[in-house]
Amino acid sequence: MKHDVKRKTDQQLKVMADAPRGPSCTRKAKHSSCCMITAKGDIHDKADKRTSHNGSLLQQPSKEDMHRRPGLFFWTKHFVCGVRAHQDVYLNDLPGNDFNTIFRSLPRFLGNLKNEIGSGFGPCFFFTGTPGSFYDRLFATESLHFVHSSYSLHFLSKVPEGIESNKRNIYMASTSPPCVVKAYYDQFQTDFSMFLKYRSQELVTGGRMVLTLLGRRSNDPTSKECCYIWELLAMALSDMVSEGFVEEEKLNSFNIPKYTPCPAELKTEVEKEGSFAIDRLEVSEVNWNANDDKLCPSDELKDGGYNVAKCMRAVAEPILASHFGKTIMDEVFRRYREIIADRMSKERTEYVGFVIYFTKYL
Amino acid sequence: MKHDVKRKTDQQLKVMADAPRGPSCTRKAKHSSCCMITAKGDIHDKADKRTSHNGSLLQQPSKEDMHRRPGLFFWTKHFVCGVRAHQDVYLNDLPGNDFNTIFRSLPRFLGNLKNEIGSGFGPCFFFTGTPGSFYDRLFATESLHFVHSSYSLHFLSKVPEGIESNKRNIYMASTSPPCVVKAYYDQFQTDFSMFLKYRSQELVTGGRMVLTLLGRRSNDPTSKECCYIWELLAMALSDMVSEGFVEEEKLNSFNIPKYTPCPAELKTEVEKEGSFAIDRLEVSEVNWNANDDKLCPSDELKDGGYNVAKCMRAVAEPILASHFGKTIMDEVFRRYREIIADRMSKERTEYVGFVIYFTKYL
Numbered sequence: 001m002k003h004d005v006k007r008k009t010d011q012q013l014k015v016m017a018d019a020p021r022g023p024s025c026t027r028k029a030k031h032s033s034c035c036m037i038t039a040k041g042d043i044h045d046k047a048d049k050r051t052s053h054n055g056s057l058l059q060q061p062s063k064e065d066m067h068r069r070p071g072l073f074f075w076t077k078h079f080v081c082g083v084r085a086h087q088d089v090y091l092n093d094l095p096g097n098d099f100n101t102i103f104r105s106l107p108r109f110l111g112n113l114k115n116e117i118g119s120g121f122g123p124c125f126f127f128t129g130t131p132g133s134f135y136d137r138l139f140a141t142e143s144l145h146f147v148h149s150s151y152s153l154h155f156l157s158k159v160p161e162g163i164e165s166n167k168r169n170i171y172m173a174s175t176s177p178p179c180v181v182k183a184y185y186d187q188f189q190t191d192f193s194m195f196l197k198y199r200s201q202e203l204v205t206g207g208r209m210v211l212t213l214l215g216r217r218s219n220d221p222t223s224k225e226c227c228y229i230w231e232l233l234a235m236a237l238s239d240m241v242s243e244g245f246v247e248e249e250k251l252n253s254f255n256i257p258k259y260t261p262c263p264a265e266l267k268t269e270v271e272k273e274g275s276f277a278i279d280r281l282e283v284s285e286v287n288w289n290a291n292d293d294k295l296c297p298s299d300e301l302k303d304g305g306y307n308v309a310k311c312m313r314a315v316a317e318p319i320l321a322s323h324f325g326k327t328i329m330d331e332v333f334r335r336y337r338e339i340i341a342d343r344m345s346k347e348r349t350e351y352v353g354f355v356i357y358f359t360k361y362l
Numbered sequence: 363m364k365h366d367v368k369r370k371t372d373q374q375l376k377v378m379a380d381a382p383r384g385p386s387c388t389r390k391a392k393h394s395s396c397c398m399i400t401a402k403g404d405i406h407d408k409a410d411k412r413t414s415h416n417g418s419l420l421q422q423p424s425k426e427d428m429h430r431r432p433g434l435f436f437w438t439k440h441f442v443c444g445v446r447a448h449q450d451v452y453l454n455d456l457p458g459n460d461f462n463t464i465f466r467s468l469p470r471f472l473g474n475l476k477n478e479i480g481s482g483f484g485p486c487f488f489f490t491g492t493p494g495s496f497y498d499r500l501f502a503t504e505s506l507h508f509v510h511s512s513y514s515l516h517f518l519s520k521v522p523e524g525i526e527s528n529k530r531n532i533y534m535a536s537t538s539p540p541c542v543v544k545a546y547y548d549q550f551q552t553d554f555s556m557f558l559k560y561r562s563q564e565l566v567t568g569g570r571m572v573l574t575l576l577g578r579r580s581n582d583p584t585s586k587e588c589c590y591i592w593e594l595l596a597m598a599l600s601d602m603v604s605e606g607f608v609e610e611e612k613l614n615s616f617n618i619p620k621y622t623p624c625p626a627e628l629k630t631e632v633e634k635e636g637s638f639a640i641d642r643l644e645v646s647e648v649n650w651n652a653n654d655d656k657l658c659p660s661d662e663l664k665d666g667g668y669n670v671a672k673c674m675r676a677v678a679e680p681i682l683a684s685h686f687g688k689t690i691m692d693e694v695f696r697r698y699r700e701i702i703a704d705r706m707s708k709e710r711t712e713y714v715g716f717v718i719y720f721t722k723y724l
Contacts, residue, residue: 086502090490095465103457103493126501128452128490131465140448230471 045159087125092138095131103129133157135194138176138201146208147199153192156257156258160187166239167252171230172222180219188259189269197271200360209276209358214260216352217283225352226260229288232343237324244327254323256316266356275362281354288340288349305341309333310348371690401567449487454500457493459652465491495519496557501564509561509571515554516576517618518582522549529614530600531591534584543583551631558635562722571638571720578714579645587714591650591674598697599686607690617683618678628718637724643716650702650711667703670711671695 089103106127132138134149135157143201160183172184199209216226237254240246263281270276289304313333318348343349425665453464465536468489493501496511497519522545527540534546561571578588599616625643632638675695683691705711 088502088505095468096545099461099465099491103461103491106457106493126492126499127494128492129461129465130488131468132489137488140450143450 001324002096025146064352077324089125089127090130090139090144091127092130092134099129099131134198135191137198137201141201142204144199144202144207146210147203148210148212150212151214152209153195154215154258154260155196156184156187156259157191158187159255159257160184164253165256166255168175168234168241169231170237170251170254171227171258172236172254173227173231173234176222184259185221185265187257188261188265191259192261192266192269193273196269196276199273200273200362203360205360205362207360209360210245211354211356211358213354213356214351214356215266215283216260216262219262219264221262222261225350228343228349229308229340229351230256230258232339233312233316233332233336236332237337239335240328240332250324256319260352263354270358275360276358277361279357279359281356284353284355285350286353287349288344303341304344305337308340308344309337312336320338394460395679429519439442451489452492452501452506453489453498454492454494456495460490461493466676491692496560497553499560499563503563504566506561507566507569509569511573511575513574513576515573516555516620516622518549519553519556520549521617521619522546525617526615528594528617530611532596532616533589533618533620534598535589535593535596536584538584546621547583547627549619550623550627553621554623554628554631555635558603558631558638562635562724565722567721567722567724571722573716573718573720575712575716575718577628577645577716578622578624581624581626583621587712590705590711591670592618592620592704594701595674595678595694595698597701598694601697602694603689606694608686612686616619616682617682623713625716632680632720637722638658638720639723641719641721643718646715646717647712648715650706650713651671665703666706667699670702670706671699674698 052186062118092097093102094159110127126288134152160180163180163183166172166180169176169180173278203209214226216223221227234251237246237251241248241251263283267278270278290306310333313329313336316330317333320332324332340349377498381575403603453459454459455464472489490502496514522542525542525545528534528542531538531542534543565571576588578585580587581590599608599613603610625645628643629640632640650670672695675698676692679691679695680696686694
């Protein structure tokens with residue numbers, strides 16, 4: 001097992017940029033973009049040959065690409081290009097989220113892919129959408145050859161119970177009581193162990209899994225690298241409480257269902273589950289502002305506060321709106337943008353992203 | 363092969379009542395509710411046992427039920443109740459149609475099914491949505507055990523070419539030139555043969571297929587039993603042309619992509635394709651007014667013109683609106699309702715519905 005911890009400051013992250021949003025995205029987890037890929041027929045032989053030749057089932061994309069394009073189709077494309085055979089591609093999301101947008105973009109995706117791959121592409125793979133939580137069983141036993149989840153697994157299945165004392169915070173923070181931190185960790189353990197258990201049942205022996213998710217390097221789950229961006233959002237909400245726009249009780253009863261684990265915590269769950277080997281774990285730092293290294297960004301895209309607040313709005317608005325109401329969302333994110341812009345001008349602001357490669361060996 | 367032609371006047375039909383509608387439902391075919399069911403693992407053995415025991419892979423629903431409940435889940439439920447094993451259920455529709463509504467109703471459907479079946483239900487089947495045209499390949503070779511299409515196959519993949527002479531009609535009519543009738547039949551042959559060819563590739567040998575669709579008993583494709591309801595719609599549009607609300611050219615260039623075959627035409631295509639046996643073909647007459655035999659219908663539901671126009675609006679509005687514009691739709695269907703009510707008060711008005719049972723023997 002190799003933990004390849006690297007520092008890369010030129011990488012980008014669009015958090016949940018491709019994530020569909022639906023009415024079910026309330027206080028429950030909003031995980032999406034889990035692309036389960038299974039290949040039938042002669043693909044297994046070809047995959048084995050590729051494995052012995054390249055040491056990987058996949059045509060390896062660059063790490064820059066992986067952080068830039070966390071969408072549903074990204075791994076699919078690399079998988080399809082790598083192995084030409086009949087393939088079933090299952091795109092998973094919660095039943096309440098939006099599959100229509102993904103399905104409507106399929107014909108163009110397939111057209112482009114056909115142009116890219118060239119003739120002889122034929123009817124070689126088949127897309128389906130699988131509605132359901134990936135913290136539950138989704139597929140028949142040993143029916144998958146490859147699983148990928150893209151920037152979703154840091155969302156928990158629900159807000160942890162027993163965290164009423166986490167007042168004026170909306171996530172774990174340095175001011176959170178220890179019982180809150182423990183409740184978050186317990187929920188992560190429950191959820192991630194379920195994910196591993198069910199994927200293990202669904203994958204064939206020798207099947208591969210690649211997970212990308214937000215994490216942290218520190219052993220402290222309240223460390224700045226993973227909690228800061230939410231603390232700034234709590235700050236915007238707290239200001240609105242002080243000014244009478246939001247009831248204090250509303251803020252005190254709101255928490256984000258999210259957990260960004262450290263490598264040791266991930267490893268513990270993988271070892272407890274017992275059927276996966278971690279082939280590699282890469283840790284990268286990714287700038288909050290996805291457009292930070294664009295050569296010629298537009299004036300709007302030069303505004304880091306605008307970019308990051310917009311990106312976070314795509315992730316958090318459905319959850320916030322279901323609790324605080326839609327009407328205050330513009331004001332919340334206006335204030336959030338100002339706070340972010342101020343902090344970005346004064347300090348280095350980065351997420352920590354993990355890419356983890358697994359093989360199911362049992 | 364047995365053609366079981368029966369007359370049943372007490373049956374009901376909700377045409378495409380469950381059909382999702384999306385922006386792609388324009389002049390192209392709007393086929394939906396094609397439920398492809400494949401069962402993995404030990405289901406094949408069980409299915410074989412059932413076949414030899416019952417003469418059918420399916421727990422046979424009543425014919426009344428089949429016409430009353432043409433929705434996506436109906437056959438699924440009967441299949442699931444009939445064979446308890448891991449099952450993959452693929453729900454197919456065009457990529458532009460609405461999968462979200464179906465997926466959001468899945469948890470309740472599964473909950474009810476669990477209550478109905480009782481304990482031990484477990485993770486025994488898995489739903490996915492498959493976006494794509496059923497006139498194209500959708501699944502891997504020999505990956506399906508059962509296919510069902512519910513009231514969709516009378517929609518063609520496109521409006522037939524070369525029917526510019528079909529003036530003041532919107533479908534085949536007694537006044538249509540012979541070349542129009544031939545063009546419609548040619549398109550039906552092309553489409554239905556493609557459907558059979560691709561499903562044959564996807565089904566295992568011994569796999570079953572049940573198709574429900576609108577048809578006709580007469581050999582004349584312009585006969586009243588299949589064309590009358592569209593002639594009345596053309597009448598409403600034609601009145602609006604005469605009164606200057608619709609341009610004549612707009613009406614002349616509009617045609618519905620639909621074909622209601624007779625048993626002999628279906629049989630011809632099945633024999634040409636060569637890998638299916640028709641085990642049974644049932645022909646039923648179904649009242650235009652789905653609420654006609656309700657014991658205590660509300661005042662609104664007593665109004666046959668209202669019911670039938672509303673039902674037809676669900677089917678035809680997306681196609682009409684994309685050609686004539688949304689603004690005149692209320693007026694079109696107000697006039698259509700009046701015309702339908704008048705005719706229903708004077709004559710017997712019925713659709714002809716087919717249920718066809720196939721086995722893939724090659």
